Amino acid sequence: MYQARYLLYIGNFKISETIIVQWIIMLALIAVALFMTRGLKKNPDTKRQLLLEWFVGGIKGYTTEMMGTKFVSRVPSIVPYVGTIFLFFILSNLAGLFGFKSPTTDLDTTVAWASITIATMYVMGVKFKGPSYFKEFIEPTPVMLPLNIVGEIARPISLSFRPFGNILGGTIIMGLVYQLNAFLSSLIPNLKIPIGQIAFPVPLHLYFDIFAGSLQAFIFMTLTLVFIGNAAETE
Numbered sequence: 001m002y003q004a005r006y007l008l009y010i011g012n013f014k015i016s017e018t019i020i021v022q023w024i025i026m027l028a029l030i031a032v033a034l035f036m037t038r039g040l041k042k043n044p045d046t047k048r049q050l051l052l053e054w055f056v057g058g059i060k061g062y063t064t065e066m067m068g069t070k071f072v073s074r075v076p077s078i079v080p081y082v083g084t085i086f087l088f089f090i091l092s093n094l095a096g097l098f099g100f101k102s103p104t105t106d107l108d109t110t111v112a113w114a115s116i117t118i119a120t121m122y123v124m125g126v127k128f129k130g131p132s133y134f135k136e137f138i139e140p141t142p143v144m145l146p147l148n149i150v151g152e153i154a155r156p157i158s159l160s161f162r163p164f165g166n167i168l169g170g171t172i173i174m175g176l177v178y179q180l181n182a183f184l185s186s187l188i189p190n191l192k193i194p195i196g197q198i199a200f201p202v203p204l205h206l207y208f209d210i211f212a213g214s215l216q217a218f219i220f221m222t223l224t225l226v227f228i229g230n231a232a233e234t235e
Contacts, residue, residue: 022103059083085116089217093212093214094213178201
């Protein structure tokens with residue numbers, strides 16, 4: 001059921017449903033960004049600009065709180081990166097509400113995002129500490145090298161499997177609920193409107209898709225900031 005489905009064929013090159021849904025999400029984000037940043041003024045006089053400044057200010061404030069003013073001033077691009085991955089993650093988790101397969105139910109997606117975070121962590125570690133960053137692998141004693149390596153490997157695994165497991169679990173439960181409702185509806189004679197399919201899944205969608213999806217996006221964003229911040233920490 002959750003194997004990758006290929007929807008687009010260009011010769012021998014196949015494009016999966018996961019990639020297509022992510023393209024749709026990226027196009028939606030680009031369209032919203034162009035709309036929200038159109039005609040900005042120094043003194044905002046529209047709700048659109050106020051909402052945009054509230055969101056950007058919130059992401060910047062949270063990033064600064066987690067990583068410090070010194071890091072944000074030296075790497076200002078971390079703020080749009082964190083905001084983008086947060087929005088992309090949330091929309092991916094909410095894709096199921098619009099009839100699409102959530103990209104986060106595909107392990108390839110979360111592994112790719114976790115790989116970007118881990119690569120950024122190493123780059124920032126070298127940027128702030130230089131080659132001595134890798135000395136941490138043999139601290140406090142070289143005997144700890146194997147354990148430190150295991151710890152480094154565990155980071156991308158936990159970062160990718162946590163959202164994948166949670167979102168996939170919610171999707172499977174919702175699928176079972178719909179099948180159960182369809183079976184129960186079939187037991188009622190002359191029932192033309194599947195009332196159970198409409199009423200009962202709504203609270204579950206609110207929890208699994210909206211609450212759990214937003215929570216997993218926030219956790220992923222926070223862990224990204226923690227990993228990168230710890231790697232760049234100089235004191």
